[in-house]
Amino acid sequence: MKEKILEMEEYAAEHNVPIIEKKSIAFIMKFIKDNNIKNVLEIGSAIGYSTILMASSKDDVYVTTIERDETRYMECLKNVKACGLDKKINVVYQDALDVNLSNDLKFDLIFIDAAKGQYTKFFEKFKYFLSDNGFIITDNVKFHGYVGRSDELEKGNLKSLVKKIEGYIDFLKNNGEFDTKFYDVGDGLSISVRKNEE
Numbered sequence: 001m002k003e004k005i006l007e008m009e010e011y012a013a014e015h016n017v018p019i020i021e022k023k024s025i026a027f028i029m030k031f032i033k034d035n036n037i038k039n040v041l042e043i044g045s046a047i048g049y050s051t052i053l054m055a056s057s058k059d060d061v062y063v064t065t066i067e068r069d070e071t072r073y074m075e076c077l078k079n080v081k082a083c084g085l086d087k088k089i090n091v092v093y094q095d096a097l098d099v100n101l102s103n104d105l106k107f108d109l110i111f112i113d114a115a116k117g118q119y120t121k122f123f124e125k126f127k128y129f130l131s132d133n134g135f136i137i138t139d140n141v142k143f144h145g146y147v148g149r150s151d152e153l154e155k156g157n158l159k160s161l162v163k164k165i166e167g168y169i170d171f172l173k174n175n176g177e178f179d180t181k182f183y184d185v186g187d188g189l190s191i192s193v194r195k196n197e198e
């Protein structure tokens with residue numbers, strides 16, 4: 001398993017796959033244990049790196065993960081099998097915005113880590129699949145330190161992407177339904193929970 005993880009890190013570096021930072025996944029694995037998370041939904045599997053580490057963070061945790069890129073999906077399946085985790089991980093090959101999940105599925109943790117420009121859409125679609133006291137964790141909310149500094153960037157794809165992430169952060173900060181905390185770990189993580197009804 002350790003070998004396989006190292007191999008995946010090398011593959012990601014070689015093929016420019018943006019896998020999560022080590023500090024961030026360590027933070028999430030601890031979070032899964034501390035909060036006794038049992039069911040995780042991940043948006044954006046890539047090659048299965050974060051998926052496999054989340055699934056191995058404790059015995060009774062199961063991960064459903066969605067990936068739209070065929071090559072990465074195949075690589076993910078292969079890695080999940082190689083780690084002997086196919087009973088704990090369900091890999092779905094589809095665009096997350098087109099996926100139809102059964103209405104009675106509920107997840108204790110939803111991990112958003114797919115197209116950064118669509119974060120708000122993912123949040124709005126998948127919040128209905130969160131269990132009562134569930135958490136939504138989002139990765140890359142700092143986006144290499146550009147977030148909050150989009151005005152300094154030249155017009156172009158990077159600027160418009162950073163602006164979208166800034167829009168997502170505003171959406172979280174001004175959300176009537178969820179409270180969000182931001183963590184300066186790795187490329188920036190946020191954790192959102194439903195507000196208490198009082």
Ligand code: SAH
Nearest residue numbers: 019020044046049050068069095096114115
């Ligand atoms: N969570 C992974 C990294 C994911 S990288 C890890 O840390 O190991 C983001 C992935 O999301 C890419 O592989 C990309 O193909 C996928 N993706 C982007 N938009 C998507 C969408 N709308 N639906 C499904 N997958 C998407």
Ligand code: MG
Nearest residue numbers: 020113139140
């Ligand atoms: Mg990420």
